[in-house]
Amino acid sequence: MQILDGKKVAQSIKDQLKLNVAQLATEGKKIPHLAAVLVGKNGASETYVAAKTKACEEVGFKSTLILYEEEITENKLLEKVHELNKNPDVDGILVQLPLPGHISAEEVINEIDPDKDVDGFHSISVGKMVQGLPTFIPATPHGIMLMLEYYKIDTKGMHAVIIGRSNIVGRPMSILLSENKNPGNCTVTLCHSKTKNIAEFCRDADIIVAALGKPHFLTADMVKEGAIVIDVGITRLADSTKKSGFRLSGDVDFENVSSKCSYITPVPGGVGPMTIAALLKNTYRACMMNN
Numbered sequence: 689m690q691i692l693d694g695k696k697v698a699q700s701i702k703d704q705l706k707l708n709v710a711q712l713a714t715e716g717k718k719i720p721h722l723a724a725v726l727v728g729k730n731g732a733s734e735t736y737v738a739a740k741t742k743a744c745e746e747v748g749f750k751s752t753l754i755l756y757e758e759e760i761t762e763n764k765l766l767e768k769v770h771e772l773n774k775n776p777d778v779d780g781i782l783v784q785l786p787l788p789g790h791i792s793a794e795e796v797i798n799e800i801d802p803d804k805d806v807d808g809f810h811s812i813s814v815g816k817m818v819q820g821l822p823t824f825i826p827a828t829p830h831g832i833m834l835m836l837e838y839y840k841i842d843t844k845g846m847h848a849v850i851i852g853r854s855n856i857v858g859r860p861m862s863i864l865l866s867e868n869k870n871p872g873n874c875t876v877t878l879c880h881s882k883t884k885n886i887a888e889f890c891r892d893a894d895i896i897v898a899a900l901g902k903p904h905f906l907t908a909d910m911v912k913e914g915a916i917v918i919d920v921g922i923t924r925l926a927d928s929t930k931k932s933g934f935r936l937s938g939d940v941d942f943e944n945v946s947s948k949c950s951y952i953t954p955v956p957g958g959v960g961p962m963t964i965a966a967l968l969k970n971t972y973r974a975c976m977m978n979n
C-alpha cells in the first residue's frame with residue numbers, strides 16, 4: 689500500500705509556481721492575482737478561503753479577499769463580480785460556495801468572466817470540459833488528476849466508481865476519468881444517494897473516489913484488494929481533545945480500508961492540499977492567458 693501524499697505533491701507544484709512567478713517578476717511582467725469573495729460566517733468556508741489566500745502568498749501571487757455579511761443582496765454581489773471582471777489587475781475570481789439561500793449560486797457564477805473563472809464552475813467552462821477542450825478544470829477534480837499523474841498511475845481500462853454527483857467534485861471527476869487521456873480512459877460508474885447497492889459497485893472498482901461527505905462511509909468490505917482509493921471527504925467532527933474543537937474526517941474508514949489498497953489518500957494531507965495547488969495552477973493559467 690502506498691500513501692498518495694497530497695502535501696508533498698502540492699508542495700512540488702507550488703515550488704514550480706514560485707519559480708515561474710520569480711521569472712515573471714524578473715521580466716517585469718504581471719504577477720497572478722486571485723480575488724476571493726466570501727459571504728457570511730461559515731467556519732469551514734472561512735478556513736478554506738484563508739488557506740487559498742495564504743497559498744497565493746506562499747508562491748508570490750497577489751490575492752484580495754472580499755468579505756460580505758450574510759445579508760448582502762444578490763444584486764450587490766453581482767455588482768462586485770462585474771467590477772472584478774472589469775479590473776485588469778485581477779486574473780482569477782473565486783466566489784466561495786455555499787452562498788446563503790437567498791442568493792442563486794448559478795446566477796453569480798455565470799456572471800464571472802469565463803476567462804477569470806479559475807474555479808471552472810461557469811457553464812462555458814463546464815461545457816468546454818465536457819467536450820475535452822482546454823479550459824479551467826474545477827480545483828478538486830483537477831488536483832486529483834494531477835496527483836494520479838504525479839504518481840504515474842496508469843488508469844487505462846480501469847473501472848472507476850465515483851460516489852457523489854456534485855458539480856464541484858463527483859460529476860466533473862466522472863468526465864475527466866472517462867476522457868481519452870492518461871490518467872483517464874476509465875469506465876466510470878457515478879453513484880449517488882439513489883443508487884441501489886453502492887457496495888456492489890464499489891467492490892468491482894479499481895478506483896474509488898469517495899466524495900459524498902459522510903464520515904467513514906467507505907468500509908473495508910466495500911473495497912477489493914489492490915484498489916486505488918481517493919478520499920475527498922473533509923467533515924468536521926466535534927473533538928474536545930483538539931484545540932479547534934473538531935477533527936477532520938474523510939469519507940473512508942482509512943484504518944481498515946488502507947491495508948487492502950494499492951494506493952490511498954489520507955485525510956488530512958491528501959486531496960485538500962491538491963485542491964489548493966490546482967487552484968493556483970488555474971490562476972497562473974488565467975494570468976498567462978489574459979496578459
Ligand code: GUN
Pocket residue numbers: 782783784785786807827828856
Ligand atoms: N466550496 C467547496 N469547494 C469549493 C471550491 O472548490 N470552490 C468554491 N468556490 N467553493 C467551494
